[in-house]
Amino acid sequence: MAPSICWFSNDLRLDDQPSWRAACERGEPVIALYVWDPEGEGDWAPGGASRWWLHWSLGSLDASMRALGGRLVIREGPRAAVLRAMAAETGADTVYANERFEPAARASNAAAQRELAKAGVGVVWANGSLLHDPWSLRTGTGVPYKVYTPFSKAWRARCQLDAARGAPRTVPWFGGALASASIESLGLQPSKPWDGAFHALWTPGEVGAKERLKAFLAGPVSVYSEGRDFPSQPAASRLSPHVHAGELSPRRIWHEAERAASAQPAWRGTIDKFQAELLWRDFAHHVLANFPHTAERPLQPAFEAFPWHDDRQALRRWQRGQTGYPIVDAGMRELWATGTMHNRVRMVVSSFLVKHLRQHWRHGAHWFWDTLLDADLSSNSLGWQWSAGCGADAAPYFRIFNPVLQGEKFDADGVYVRRWVPELSQLPNKLIHKPWEAPTAVLAAAGVVLGETYPRPIVDHATARDAALRALSAIKAPAS
DNA sequence: TTTTGAGTTGTTCGA
DNA sequence: GTCGAACAACTCAAA
Numbered sequence: 001m002a003p004s005i006c007w008f009s010n011d012l013r014l015d016d017q018p019s020w021r022a023a024c025e026r027g028e029p030v031i032a033l034y035v036w037d038p039e040g041e042g043d044w045a046p047g048g049a050s051r052w053w054l055h056w057s058l059g060s061l062d063a064s065m066r067a068l069g070g071r072l073v074i075r076e077g078p079r080a081a082v083l084r085a086m087a088a089e090t091g092a093d094t095v096y097a098n099e100r101f102e103p104a105a106r107a108s109n110a111a112a113q114r115e116l117a118k119a120g121v122g123v124v125w126a127n128g129s130l131l132h133d134p135w136s137l138r139t140g141t142g143v144p145y146k147v148y149t150p151f152s153k154a155w156r157a158r159c160q161l162d163a164a165r166g167a168p169r170t171v172p173w174f175g176g177a178l179a180s181a182s183i184e185s186l187g188l189q190p191s192k193p194w195d196g197a198f199h200a201l202w203t204p205g206e207v208g209a210k211e212r213l214k215a216f217l218a219g220p221v222s223v224y225s226e227g228r229d230f231p232s233q234p235a236a237s238r239l240s241p242h243v244h245a246g247e248l249s250p251r252r253i254w255h256e257a258e259r260a261a262s263a264q265p266a267w268r269g270t271i272d273k274f275q276a277e278l279l280w281r282d283f284a285h286h287v288l289a290n291f292p293h294t295a296e297r298p299l300q301p302a303f304e305a306f307p308w309h310d311d312r313q314a315l316r317r318w319q320r321g322q323t324g325y326p327i328v329d330a331g332m333r334e335l336w337a338t339g340t341m342h343n344r345v346r347m348v349v350s351s352f353l354v355k356h357l358r359q360h361w362r363h364g365a366h367w368f369w370d371t372l373l374d375a376d377l378s379s380n381s382l383g384w385q386w387s388a389g390c391g392a393d394a395a396p397y398f399r400i401f402n403p404v405l406q407g408e409k410f411d412a413d414g415v416y417v418r419r420w421v422p423e424l425s426q427l428p429n430k431l432i433h434k435p436w437e438a439p440t441a442v443l444a445a446a447g448v449v450l451g452e453t454y455p456r457p458i459v460d461h462a463t464a465r466d467a468a469l470r471a472l473s474a475i476k477a478p479a480s
Numbered sequence: 481t482t483t484t485g486a487g488t489t490g491t492t493c494g495a
Numbered sequence: 496g497t498c499g500a501a502c503a504a505c506t507c508a509a510a
Contacts, residue, residue, distance in 0.1 A: 139508055147487065147507055229489075347489065398502050399490045476503070
C-alpha cells in the first residue's frame with residue numbers, strides 16, 4: 001500500500017491531533033511534513049512575533065518526533081506544489097491534514113486539494129483547532145451567529161465535545177531518505193534582536209504548553225475569574241500563543257479544565273469563565289469563516305463611512321508607548337518587550353487608538369499581528385472590530401474607555417505601570433496614572449520632566465471623547 | 481409576521 | 496463618597 005503524508009500547519013503537536021492519529025492508524029508508512037508557505041496566507045502571512053514562535057515550535061515538534069524514531073520534514077514553497085512533489089517523490093496517495101478556517105488559507109488549501117486530485121492523491125481533512133466546526137451552528141433562521149451569548153448557549157445545548165485522544169503509541173515512519181530544509185533556513189528569526197526577553201518568558205512547543213496548562217490548572221485558575229482583569233496579577237493562563245500554534249488542542253484544555261473542576265468543586269465558577277474563553281475563540285472563527293471580509297472590512301456596513309484620521313505620527317507614538325497615558329504606554333511596551341499584552345490592557349489600548357486617536361482599527365490590527373506571539377486572524381479581527389464598535393457584539397458607541405479610570409481601577413497600586421514605564425516609578429499611586437496633574441514639586445521629586453523624560457498626553461481625554469462621539473453620530477444619523 | 485428582551489469587559493452626571 | 500440613570504438607536508435571536 002502507498003504511504004501517506006501528514007501535513008502539519010497550525011497543529012504542531014502529537015497529542016489529540018486528529019490528522020496525525022488518522023495517518024498513523026492507517027498503518028501505512030507516514031511522512032510528517034511541514035510546509036512553510038507564507039504566501040498561501042494572503043495578506044496575513046505570519047508576523048514577526050509569530051515567526052519567532054514558529055521557529056522554536058517546529059524545533060520542539062521535530063525533537064518529539066526524533067524521540068519516536070522519526071523526524072519532521074520541512075519544505076518551503078507553495079503548498080500545492082510542495083505537497084504534489086512530495087507525493088510524487090514518495091508514492092503517497094493520501095494527505096492527512098487539519099482544516100484551516102481563515103479565508104486565504106482555506107482558499108489555498110482548497111487549491112492544493114484540487115492540485116493533488118489531478119495526481120490521484122486524496123486529502124482527508126480533520127478539525128484539530130476548534131471545539132466545533134464553524135459551519136454547522138446556525139440560528140433558528142439558518143444564518144451564522146453575530147452575538148456571542150446566543151452562540152454560546154446554542155453551543156452548550158447542541159454540541160457534543162468528544163474525548164481528547166492521546167498521541168498514537170506507535171508511528172509507522174516512512175523509511176526512505178527525504179530532503180528537509182533546516183529550520184534556520186526558513187529565516188523565521190528576527191534580523192534585529194528584539195526578542196531578548198522572550199526566552200525567559202516562553203517555552204514554545206508542546207512540552208512547554210502542557211507544563212503551562214498543568215501549572216495554570218493547579219492554582220492560578222482558582223482566581224482567574226476575579227483576577228484576570230488585573231494586569232499585575234498572575235491570573236491569566238498565558239496559553240494563547242501555544243493554542244495559536246496548535247501545541248494544545250482546545251478540546252484537551254476544555255477536558256483538563258473540567259477535570260480540575262471535578263477535583264475542586266469550589267472552582268466550578270472560575271473554570272466556567274476560563275472555558276468560556278475557548279468558546280469566544282470558536283466564536284471568533286465562526287464569525288470570520290462565515291463573514292470572510294471581516295479581516296479587512298467592518299461587519300457593520302455603516303462603518304465603511306467612518307471618518308478615520310490618518311496620522312502616522314500619532315500611530316507611531318501609540319506603537320512605541322509614547323502617548324503620555326501611562327496605562328496605554330505600559331501596555332504597548334509590554335507588547336513590544338514580551339510579545340503579549342494583558343487582555344484588560346488590550347482593550348484599553350485598542351479603545352485609545354480607535355476612539356481617542358481615531359486611527360483606523362486596521363492599523364491596530366496590523367501592529368498586533370506583527371508583534372503578538374498569539375496573533376490569530378479570527379480573534380484579532382473580532383477584537384479590533386469589537387473595540388471600534390463595528391463588529392459582532394461590538395462595544396456600544398458610548399463605551400469609551402477612560403485611560404485614567406481604567407488605570408486607577410485595574411492597576412490601583414501602579415505595579416503594572418511602574419514595571420513598564422519606569423520613568424514614572426517614583427510618582428505616588430494617586431498620580432501615577434495622570435502625571436500631568438502632579439504638582440511641579442512632586443514631579444521634580446520623582447525625577448519626571450513632562451515633555452522630556454515622559455511625554456505630555458497626546459490628546460486631552462474629554463476633548464477626544466467628545467470628538468469620537470460626534471464622529472460616531474455622524475455615521476449613524478448623517479446630517480441632511 | 482410581529483414582538484420582545486437582550487446585548488463581555490464603561491463613563492459621566494446629577495442627586 | 497455613593498448610587499442610579501442616561502447615554503442612540505439598532506441589530507440580533509428567539510418566541
